[in-house]
Amino acid sequence: MKAVKIGICGLGTVGAGTFNLLSANRDAINAHANRDIQVTRVGARRDNSACDLSNTEVLRDIFAVADSDIDVLVELIGGTTTALDLVLRAIENGKHVVTANKALIAEHGNEIFAAARRKRVQVAYEAAVAGGIPIIKTLREGLAANHVEWLAGIINGTGNFILTEMRDKGRDFADVLAEAQALGYAEADPTFDVEGIDAAHKLVILASLAFGMPLRFDAVYTEGISAIEPTDVIYAEELGYRIKHLGIARKREQGVELRVHPTLVPENRLIAQVDGVMNAVMVKGDAVGPTLHYGAGAGAGPTASAVVADIIDVARALETPPDQCVQALGVVDDAMADLPVLPIEEVETACYLRASVLDKPGVLSAIAQIISKHGISVEAIIQKEPAPGQDHVPLIMLTNRSSEQNLRSAQREIEALESVEGRLISIRVEALNG
Amino acid sequence: MKAVKIGICGLGTVGAGTFNLLSANRDAINAHANRDIQVTRVGARRDNSACDLSNTEVLRDIFAVADSDIDVLVELIGGTTTALDLVLRAIENGKHVVTANKALIAEHGNEIFAAARRKRVQVAYEAAVAGGIPIIKTLREGLAANHVEWLAGIINGTGNFILTEMRDKGRDFADVLAEAQALGYAEADPTFDVEGIDAAHKLVILASLAFGMPLRFDAVYTEGISAIEPTDVIYAEELGYRIKHLGIARKREQGVELRVHPTLVPENRLIAQVDGVMNAVMVKGDAVGPTLHYGAGAGAGPTASAVVADIIDVARALETPPDQCVQALGVVDDAMADLPVLPIEEVETACYLRASVLDKPGVLSAIAQIISKHGISVEAIIQKEPAPGQDHVPLIMLTNRSSEQNLRSAQREIEALESVEGRLISIRVEALNG
Numbered sequence: 001m002k003a004v005k006i007g008i009c010g011l012g013t014v015g016a017g018t019f020n021l022l023s024a025n026r027d028a029i030n031a032h033a034n035r036d037i038q039v040t041r042v043g044a045r046r047d048n049s050a051c052d053l054s055n056t057e058v059l060r061d062i063f064a065v066a067d068s069d070i071d072v073l074v075e076l077i078g079g080t081t082t083a084l085d086l087v088l089r090a091i092e093n094g095k096h097v098v099t100a101n102k103a104l105i106a107e108h109g110n111e112i113f114a115a116a117r118r119k120r121v122q123v124a125y126e127a128a129v130a131g132g133i134p135i136i137k138t139l140r141e142g143l144a145a146n147h148v149e150w151l152a153g154i155i156n157g158t159g160n161f162i163l164t165e166m167r168d169k170g171r172d173f174a175d176v177l178a179e180a181q182a183l184g185y186a187e188a189d190p191t192f193d194v195e196g197i198d199a200a201h202k203l204v205i206l207a208s209l210a211f212g213m214p215l216r217f218d219a220v221y222t223e224g225i226s227a228i229e230p231t232d233v234i235y236a237e238e239l240g241y242r243i244k245h246l247g248i249a250r251k252r253e254q255g256v257e258l259r260v261h262p263t264l265v266p267e268n269r270l271i272a273q274v275d276g277v278m279n280a281v282m283v284k285g286d287a288v289g290p291t292l293h294y295g296a297g298a299g300a301g302p303t304a305s306a307v308v309a310d311i312i313d314v315a316r317a318l319e320t321p322p323d324q325c326v327q328a329l330g331v332v333d334d335a336m337a338d339l340p341v342l343p344i345e346e347v348e349t350a351c352y353l354r355a356s357v358l359d360k361p362g363v364l365s366a367i368a369q370i371i372s373k374h375g376i377s378v379e380a381i382i383q384k385e386p387a388p389g390q391d392h393v394p395l396i397m398l399t400n401r402s403s404e405q406n407l408r409s410a411q412r413e414i415e416a417l418e419s420v421e422g423r424l425i426s427i428r429v430e431a432l433n434g
Numbered sequence: 435m436k437a438v439k440i441g442i443c444g445l446g447t448v449g450a451g452t453f454n455l456l457s458a459n460r461d462a463i464n465a466h467a468n469r470d471i472q473v474t475r476v477g478a479r480r481d482n483s484a485c486d487l488s489n490t491e492v493l494r495d496i497f498a499v500a501d502s503d504i505d506v507l508v509e510l511i512g513g514t515t516t517a518l519d520l521v522l523r524a525i526e527n528g529k530h531v532v533t534a535n536k537a538l539i540a541e542h543g544n545e546i547f548a549a550a551r552r553k554r555v556q557v558a559y560e561a562a563v564a565g566g567i568p569i570i571k572t573l574r575e576g577l578a579a580n581h582v583e584w585l586a587g588i589i590n591g592t593g594n595f596i597l598t599e600m601r602d603k604g605r606d607f608a609d610v611l612a613e614a615q616a617l618g619y620a621e622a623d624p625t626f627d628v629e630g631i632d633a634a635h636k637l638v639i640l641a642s643l644a645f646g647m648p649l650r651f652d653a654v655y656t657e658g659i660s661a662i663e664p665t666d667v668i669y670a671e672e673l674g675y676r677i678k679h680l681g682i683a684r685k686r687e688q689g690v691e692l693r694v695h696p697t698l699v700p701e702n703r704l705i706a707q708v709d710g711v712m713n714a715v716m717v718k719g720d721a722v723g724p725t726l727h728y729g730a731g732a733g734a735g736p737t738a739s740a741v742v743a744d745i746i747d748v749a750r751a752l753e754t755p756p757d758q759c760v761q762a763l764g765v766v767d768d769a770m771a772d773l774p775v776l777p778i779e780e781v782e783t784a785c786y787l788r789a790s791v792l793d794k795p796g797v798l799s800a801i802a803q804i805i806s807k808h809g810i811s812v813e814a815i816i817q818k819e820p821a822p823g824q825d826h827v828p829l830i831m832l833t834n835r836s837s838e839q840n841l842r843s844a845q846r847e848i849e850a851l852e853s854v855e856g857r858l859i860s861i862r863v864e865a866l867n868g
Contacts, residue, residue: 017721021579021721025579025580025581025720025721027769028578028579028580028581028646028765028769029578029579030769031646031764031765031766031769032574032575032578032579032761032764032765033578034757034758034761034766126576131722132577132719132721132722132723132725133725134571134572134575134576134577137568137571137572137575137576138568138571138572138576140466141466141568141571141743141746141747142560142568142571142572142740142743143566143568143739143743144462144463144466144467144742144743144746145455145459145462145463145466145738145739145741145742145743145745145746146459146462146739147459147462212462212465270704270707270708270728273704273707274704285566285739286459286735287451287455287459287566287735287736287738287739287742288565288566288729288730288735288736288739288740289566289729289730289733289735289736290729290730291566291567291727291728291729291730292726292727292728292729293725293726293727293728294704294725294726294727294728295722295723295724295725295726296722296723296724296725299723301720301721301722301723302721302722302723304579304721305577305579305580305719305721305722306576306722307579308578308579308721309575309576309577309578309579311579312575312578312579313575316758316759316760317754317758318758319758320751320754320758323468324468324750324751324752324753324754325750326750327466327468330465330466331462331465331466332465332468335461335462335464335465
């Protein structure tokens, strides 16, 4: 077997997991790659006691790894500044690249892939989305015969853990977030996870693969879960739905919808039952119909599983001409479609609305009139009895599918009614059935 | 783009679906393959009105297709006699092969792959297992860094449709089977589906990919669903389980378990909620943890999705040296492990037991004694009140994990008790959690 020299940059959780998996499952890995995969260099600011580095040359300067006589550079340092320089330098040096860095690919993938094409090297990034679930390979190869109509994914484990706890235990957002931080599921600064930026990075990658379009991180609409209240989790349940934080990409005639937001999903969909830190991605192809791909979205083992799968693919095809290899975004360059991403106002969804309204005759009919005037119809209503001493009651409505613009106009008019207190809560609804 | 010439043999549901998908999604397919994929020959005993064959040369002799100037032969005629001759002839002629034929691969794959290696051609068979779910690619490439510990799949849609109807509507097996036949979900001779032979074919393929071992269709233990009674579906539910017909492969120190049988699965597992004709495969890898892959297991569209994905992979790598391609069973030949397949007596599972017992003191304790004597413990018991005028009552027990041999011995002794009427019903139980 030919030897393939690997340089791993970054020796945190994922770096150590990758280093150790390559060693623990070495025989199976080499048998799949048909190559003798050797980690000849590690670039890390400090050693990691989880790794036995006695037989590996460790360099403190990661750029020295990119300049050394390796075949494949594995970028696991994260971030979009040094990581970008490192990856571009490796490519410039003719090294193939494997990365787990979703932010890097989502924000700089177009540039990175163009550089790789020029230098005839491969860039693989399975671990960037949904950890151990081979969703990149599934979209790019397994479902390559399909026109993908839409995809929807739980692609941030922290957010899903928080929503699961809120539902199971009736706890509120801030309370669960604090626990998730204590457990190490959420960062000290949780913005990336709970405000949907991490999910947006991943969604952009999935959408490019699904629709054969360049990466458009600039165009994704992102809404987090920090505004979700336990009461909405309960009302959603009464209506037969669960609230999930989904990344959704949908192809329409006019363009592509690209959005991350809390979403009501019918409780009998498999994806509604994906709980805790687990990830799942639904893909609807025109030939295959709906599919779902489920697994751990983070952690040393699952992420290393994806990184090493990439290393195997790259190592096996080290001498394969680029036109015989799978393209980074699935399709060859001149087949890329620069599809317009629709502004959020043009997105179409059903909607869950909650208002606090005066408990007196005529209020419901006034609201129903406004909704109807905007061409929206109501599928279900829950109106609660007032609590003792209260003159306002919650009114919950489920609308049918309509444009965001119409929904927002109706919402503003309803909020302007005297009988309506404060702002409306609105959460989008997706049936995910066709 | 280089042209790649395809010959499709067989123009039934899947053949027509493949022909039409290649035409309908031609641009996307060619963009993924980086090749101009052309169906230049079709071999079929008769035309199919679903296909526009006006620009395609149709041959009545499928072997003439294998002898023509095609690059890839797509075998969609089914069966294991003519199909075997056809595939071997194509390989002998230096053609690459794509097939959807699970029986052919499960029973003759070792021979076919050996012939393909000698002639340096590829044989691809994604559509052979779980229709449109890219589970072959997922096991062989996506999870290639893992040691797979076990896998469990709902891999026969007909059987799952019948079990779903039995549960949802309390109907009995024969009744639902008749409906499935009328709907076209089940064949006139349903043996292949309901007795588990079809699932066994698929399981054997999955196990070889998971464990890097030759195909062992001779060694799989197979039990169908025709003996499942509605009453067991109900009791399973009372215990928090659903009955699914699973193909299960598990690696143990002593060897590999390879078995198809009805199985009680905890109702909160995702796979327990896979209903109707849908398929799903769980894979537990040592690095990735548990994963699940869900989609349609049959039908023209889903099967064609998998066949065409294979065509794309093969077409792209037409000139790629075999040692730079993914191996048919994932690992290179000399890494194949001829793992022993354990006889069913050595398999270990928990068990659901139902007996009809005399409603008098001492009976339960006698049964409990026998079970305990064989080193088995009981996790849960349901004992029903006797119906008016009945002196026997149903006794349902859930045991912990033990060897089939011990369970069978205990079962025989219990059946020999005077207070026990007739035979015990026993159904294996899998937690599918680790």
